[in-house]
Amino acid sequence: MDSLYKIIxxxxxxxxxxxxxxxxxxxxxxxxxxxxGVIILFMLAGYLTDIFEVFNxxxxxxxxxSSLYKIIFKIIGVGYLVEFTxxxxxxxxxxxxxxxxxxxxKIIILVMALPIVTSILEIVMELLxx
Amino acid sequence: xxxxxxxKIAAIGILTAVVSQILKNSGKEDISTLATLAGVVIVLIMVxxxxxxxxxxxxxxxxx
Numbered sequence: 001m002d003s004l005y006k007i008i009x010x011x012x013x014x015x016x017x018x019x020x021x022x023x024x025x026x027x028x029x030x031x032x033x034x035x036x037g038v039i040i041l042f043m044l045a046g047y048l049t050d051i052f053e054v055f056n057x058x059x060x061x062x063x064x065x066s067s068l069y070k071i072i073f074k075i076i077g078v079g080y081l082v083e084f085t086x087x088x089x090x091x092x093x094x095x096x097x098x099x100x101x102x103x104x105x106k107i108i109i110l111v112m113a114l115p116i117v118t119s120i121l122e123i124v125m126e127l128l129x130x
Numbered sequence: 131x132x133x134x135x136x137x138k139i140a141a142i143g144i145l146t147a148v149v150s151q152i153l154k155n156s157g158k159e160d161i162s163t164l165a166t167l168a169g170v171v172i173v174l175i176m177v178x179x180x181x182x183x184x185x186x187x188x189x190x191x192x193x194x
Contacts, residue, residue, distance in 0.1 A: 009133075010133055010136075013133060013136055014136055017136055017137070017139075017140040020140065020144075021140055021143045021144070024143065024144060024147040025143040025144075025146065025147050027170060028139060028140070028142070028143030028146075028169075028170075028173060029143075031139055031143075031173050031174070031177050032136055032139050032140060032143075034177055034181070035135055035136055035139060035176075035177055035180060036136060038177075038180045038181055038184050039132045039133065039135070039136070039180075041184055042132065042183075042184060042187065045184075045187045045188070045191060048191050049191055052191060052192075070193065073192050073193065074192055074193075076192065077188055077189075077191070077192030080188060081185070081188060084184075
């Protein structure tokens with residue numbers, strides 16, 4: 001709860017600084033909004049580590065192959081990075097570039113998820129009577 | 131600890147705006163352009179460092 005107020009404060013400071021600087025230097029206003037976003041994400045990084053530790057413990061109780069859930073973590077990471085970059089692109093007016101980044105993220109996630117699909121297929125083939 | 135960087139960037143922006151305005155009014159247009167460019171580069175370096183830190187943190191969290 002404490003860091004929620006911090007995040008709101010940082011966002012408001014960033015907005016005010018952007019509004020002040022936009023008529024004087026529009027390029028610096030973009031930099032300030034980027035930095036505000038990065039700082040907020042930094043504050044959330046600590047919570048993410050806590051969440052993933054708990055997820056790791058839960059996954060350790062199940063006897064699933066550990067390489068499978070590592071893929072899920074990686075996919076979530078790719079999602080966050082791609083989202084951040086795409087919103088950065090559309091903030092600075094490059095909407096089409098942001099769409100391309102999103103497309104790239106989707107394709108990379110698909111490529112990363114292929115081992116899961118193949119392992120499901122292997123399980124199905126084992127179940128089928130030969 | 132990191133909110134200061136927002137104020138820093140805002141201060142650099144206002145400062146370069148003032149400097150380039152003064153230089154332009156005193157007839158040194160080329161130096162004014164250079165001052166603007168220097169300000170942009172300084173801020174760009176700060177921003178890029180911050181983004182690199184963020185990407186490193188994300189890489190360690192999601193163990194890429």
